[in-house]
Amino acid sequence: KKLLLAPLVPTRANIYDRNGLALATQADVTALWLVPDQIGDEDAEEAMLRTLSRLLDRSQESLLSLYDDIRQYNWYVHLGEVSYEEFQPYEDSLSSVDAVQWRTYPSRYYFSEGLAPHAVGYVGLIAAEEVEDYQRLGYLGDEFVGKIGLEWVYEEELRGKPGGTLYLTDSEGQLEKALVNKSSEAPAAVYSTLDRNLQLQAQKAIQGLEGAIVVLERDTGAVLAMVSSPSFDPNLFNPSHPYSGGGLEELFGDPDLPLFNRATRGLYPLGSTFKVITTAAALESGLYEPETIYNCGLEFRELPGVVLYDWRYERELAAQGDISLTQGLVRSCNPYFYHIGLDLYNHGLITALPEMARGFGLGESTGIEIGDEAGLVPDPETKQAEFGEEWGPQDSVSLAIGQSFLQATPLQLARYIAAVGNGGILYRPQLVSRIQSPEGEILHEFEPEAQGQLSISQETLTALQEALVLVVRDEKGTARRRFLDLNLDIAGKTGTATTGDYTEPHAWFAGYSYEGREDKPDIAVVVLVEYVGEGSDWAAPIFRRVMESYFFGQPYKLYPWEERIGVWRTETPTPTSGPEEVEGQGTATPES
Structure with a gap:
């Protein structure tokens, strides 16, 4: 006879901005990519760019720059990701565009390819060298955990407390009886001081340059926006993302250090x-x-x-x-x-x-x-x-x-x-x-x-x-x-x-x-x-x-x-x- 643990893991809680708008949530995510040599004629390309621009909140010029020099190739060009809820209104129109392809999968979702990712942080799989440490804290070892930022600092609150049932099974693995049952405890949401709309505007304000922006409420110290540029897409840390492997390789090899938080850790003469x-x-x-x-x-x-x-x-x-x-x-x-x-x-x-x-x-x-x-x-x-x-x-x-x-x-x-x-x-x-x-x-x-x-x-x-x-x-x-x-x-x-x-x-x-x-x-x-x-x-x-x-x-x-x-x-x-x-x-x- 053997013991079998059936864990009950609560869904990770959200991180919100000051107005209750989500910055990080559990959702079905749609990652999109483009195959340049399948774009079609000029009219089809214009229609495609208009649709993608609205969906991804990016200028048509920035989208065009991703593939304009390689339009004759059958290559994979990563476009970004949105929640499936955001994608649905555009799904039918994009279904007729051969060049645009996508995959939908469940994930921790970071809006707009990461709003204040250095501050909000991201989750990733527990590293092999950390498994024992996390298991001593009650983890199984195969979970996603906070790696940096608020995701890491408030891991305990965002995770909640898992529960589950311990069963006794027979030699063939059939359940005989439940020995112990423990209910899970719901996690708690983190409401940040960040302003989602201001954060997005601040990120756009310095895009293409290296540096940082910090916006504080003058009379309280509340952080309304924190930007480190270049930034990074925290959605890439889920292996289910179709561009995870290549994206992370580029991210870790980037000499401009997009993972480095210039706002809090960059040291400069004033x-x-x-x-x-x-x-x-x-x-x-x-x-x-x-x-x-x-x-x-x-x-x-x-x-x-x-x-x-x-x-x-x-x-x-x-x-x-x-x-x-x-x-x-x-x-x-x-x-x-x-x-x-x-x-x-x-x-x-x-x-x-x-x-x-x-x-x-x-x-x-x-x-x-x-x-x-x-x-x-x-x-x-x-x-x-x-x-x-x-x-x-x-x-x-x-x-x-x-x-x-x-x-x-x-x-x-x-x-x-x-x-x-x-x-x-x-x-x-x-x-x-x-x-x-x-x-x-x-x-x-x-x-x-x-x-x-x-x-x-x-x-x-x-x-x-x-x-x-x-x-x-x-x-x-x-x-x-x-x-x-x-x-x-x-x-x-x-x-x-x-x-x-x-x-x-x-x-x-x-x-x-x-x-x-x-x-x-x-x-x-x-x-x-x-x-x-x-x-x-x-x-x-x-x-x-x-x-x-x-x-x-x-x-x-x-x-x-x-x-x-x-x-x-x-x-x-x-x-x-x-x-x-x-x-x-x-x-x-x-x-x-």
């Missing part, structure tokens, strides 16, 4: 966005006031043997002359901030900048549920430990413009720019609002969590806020041209972070709204685009699009590199900066 912190340190030192005047020339020669340049030097523009500290931040005058760094050092305030950076939340984890990198704030102790060298005046000068060996994540920048906008409170970024049972009982609800207060006076905070408004409004603000016809109250800072001698810099824009609307809470947004150029050229237009999508429901302003929304020009141009817009890089050369 460039001129760090000047917000430098300004705060200057004002808090007592050595400066918002109206303190400095002559912003094209060259900075206060470090013996070294010449540093303002961004206007390479543009062959006139020096800015005498400007206030507020104007220095608005116009992003590099020499002014070099001077601040050196001045603080010479007054014995060697750790003023590192301490202010830590006071703004850099150098530590934000505490987000899915985990993140703490980054690194340069200071004398760290330099000695990392490089075996003493901290010198040049280190303070470099850190003052967000360079040195500073490392921070887009999420960290979003947290502190939100704090500047909300009155000084550093909130823990949160991805989950509540855990809810199938009966609607709220098992756990997450409240906004204040982690600290910016260590600055109200006068300093007000000065920062006023300067960040002028960045987008003043005629010489580094981002003014990008927001001329945007009817929103916003503030922000451009940033251009040097990355090396042979690469383009990273482009940053960090800012927030101060609309004060009851129907739309104010938000903080950070945009990072890797290795492209100036923050005002690349990151600021994307920031604007996110703001438009949030407040107006859709984007309106074309990027400089677009033919129309979502469609790049065939020849991608380099965006043209206005004379006031380029900033953030200072080239150091020895004096002769």
Whole structure:
């Protein structure tokens, strides 16, 4: 006689956005592919593209690009997947299209080929080396489990507790009697803070570029959108997907690292966005006031043997002359901030900048549920430990413009720019609002969590806020041209972070709204685009699009590199900066 266990495994619970729209669910999924040499004539192709564009929510141009160069081949071209419920209205029309084929199978389904996949995560089969560990937790070993993101963090809640019946069988395997019966316990759904529609718009906003977008509710820390680009399709991790094998091979071999979450784990110099912190340190030192005047020339020669340049030097523009500290931040005058760094050092305030950076939340984890990198704030102790060298005046000068060996994540920048906008409170970024049972009982609800207060006076905070408004409004603000016809109250800072001698810099824009609307809470947004150029050229237009999508429901302003929304020009141009817009890089050369 033998024992036979008949398990009863509850269906995995859904992950929802803040409005109750599903991000991950159990469903019948339809994966589609195309065979180029079976497309037919021009009319048939046009009809096919129109149908697929509506079904997959993709432009006809992007679909055409998948096969246009191989249309004579009998190859398999993956198109994507939708739920069968979404597919049904189009099934009859596509049935007459020989080139389009599909397979339907049960699966964990991630909408729109993955909305915030780095944050939501995905499920996959238990790896062979993990089977014993999972079996000790009550798994059989052949289940799908959360691998990253919320799927992993809330595995226990989403899975529920399996039950089953233990039977006694005879020698021929026939059931004799039930020995033990245990009911399963239903799983609990995870309601995230994400906004599904905003997330989709944000993903589209940076598509085709490498970088990240973080959108926080300014006054609570709730994460409304989190984008890491390039992204990935979490549906591919189900072996039943017809393109799983080839798709995962491409995914893991992609040198652009689509599985890497740039928003929470990417470490970057902050460039001129760090000047917000430098300004705060200057004002808090007592050595400066918002109206303190400095002559912003094209060259900075206060470090013996070294010449540093303002961004206007390479543009062959006139020096800015005498400007206030507020104007220095608005116009992003590099020499002014070099001077601040050196001045603080010479007054014995060697750790003023590192301490202010830590006071703004850099150098530590934000505490987000899915985990993140703490980054690194340069200071004398760290330099000695990392490089075996003493901290010198040049280190303070470099850190003052967000360079040195500073490392921070887009999420960290979003947290502190939100704090500047909300009155000084550093909130823990949160991805989950509540855990809810199938009966609607709220098992756990997450409240906004204040982690600290910016260590600055109200006068300093007000000065920062006023300067960040002028960045987008003043005629010489580094981002003014990008927001001329945007009817929103916003503030922000451009940033251009040097990355090396042979690469383009990273482009940053960090800012927030101060609309004060009851129907739309104010938000903080950070945009990072890797290795492209100036923050005002690349990151600021994307920031604007996110703001438009949030407040107006859709984007309106074309990027400089677009033919129309979502469609790049065939020849991608380099965006043209206005004379006031380029900033953030200072080239150091020895004096002769």
